[in-house]
Amino acid sequence: MYTSAANVAERRSAPPSLAISTVIFALRPSEKSGRPTLWIPLVRRIREPYKDLWALPGGPLTHAESLQDAASRNLQETTGLAPSYLEQLYAFGGLHRSPSQRVVSIVYWALVQPTEAALADESENVRWFRADRVGDLAFDHNAIVDYALWRLRNKLAYGSIAYHFLGEYFTLAQVREVYEAVLDRQLDPANFRRQITSTPEIEETGEYLQGGKHRPPRLYRFTGRPGLDPDNRSTP
């Protein structure tokens, strides 16, 4: 039916290939201070181009899954994690992102809770890096990580997203640690408390966290819903 020449023409005019990648954020205690810091998992490339460099987890979009499902799946496959928050970041489609072929990457970003992140797969080819100290990455992935970081900081400052780093119950000091880790600056505990407790999505519980060598802090709960992306809108 098709001649060889027709196949060549077909390949030339074929649409660019589509890939999904994900920037996965988790808080892990710093080696030095023990205070939480931002980490992301990367995978080592085992083939050209950019063989042996680190890259964002990702892969091609298979035919029978939505974009968000694809992101969720390769997040599960590379790290074994289920995200507590998942949102589309951007579609990157520059002409020269990959030297061999034209690739359009639809990138998602995710937050995972530290309890999950602790038991994440780590291997020869999957390793966690501090978000501000990933080295030279494959493709345009440095720019992608930078943009994801910018979006995370933005959403944290405006939206109510910090709680997806934490478990169901948390202290206000833990929330503050999230903000301090992501925004990379100290916040006044008293003022921070005032702001957080004034948002209606935060619910005071009767429980307290015992075990610290100081006054036991009250535990709170988050009662809000994620966001209003097109993907998340129709799931109320």
Added chain:
Amino acid sequence: MYTSAANVAERRSAPPSLAISTVIFALRPSEKSGRPTLWIPLVRRIREPYKDLWALPGGPLTHAESLQDAASRNLQETTGLAPSYLEQLYAFGGLHRSPSQRVVSIVYWALVQPTEAALADESENVRWFRADRVGDLAFDHNAIVDYALWRLRNKLAYGSIAYHFLGEYFTLAQVREVYEAVLDRQLDPANFRRQITSTPEIEETGEYLQGGKHRPPRLYRFTGRPGLDPDNRSTP
């Protein structure tokens, strides 16, 4: 080289096709009040699926252009317009967006100035609609328009984007009309003036707009740069 069977398998596992669409906003005077309101151009579909329904301008991504260039091009092709602002909106990739085949659409949104919009092509198959009164559109384009409207309102309230609806020189009342049209509510002129003039990106000129039957308003100029999307970052 390829057998017919191989072609079938190839087509089945082939990536979804990639399309670019654009939501184009412009302010045009309302028929009734004469005050500016939000309009968008739509194109009539001339083939199945959704033949004869109105849809967002768009088309396939050709091999040799970036995503933003593709959006710019089909904006030019369908309306003859050059946008004063162009930003990626979202990548829509649901499984059943198109009944016949799997399509992933990367959607942009644009602002054009009314001087441009006035001489925009309009024909049997291209027509402008009030943004809040597009009827039933093809595909998932109603949801896309809704989301674009939400993003426009959001960006207007926070970012400094209103000026892309206007020419180089403008009065503060014109800026206020943009806000009132997009946000669909009245704003106090005095307070609005105070806010706008306090932003450093707004520059007072020595000129005044003559011709009104009232005190001539001062003309201002916008001196800021668009935004910090990945596509626009590297063009400082």
Added chain:
DNA sequence: ATTAGTTCTGGTCAAGGTGACTTTAACTAA
């Protein structure tokens, strides 16, 4: 048992921004 050390929690205060409103300025049309 007492004290020191820690964080939690509630409070004050001044500065700055916002919404509602008033007043004066500067033009045109009658």
Added chain:
DNA sequence: TTAGTTAAAGTCACCTTGACCAGAACTAAT
């Protein structure tokens, strides 16, 4: 000259925010 219009400046009360202070509640050391 006057009425009508919008421009532009100013006032006032209210709220949010950052900086700071002090007492409360627990643990660990003396």
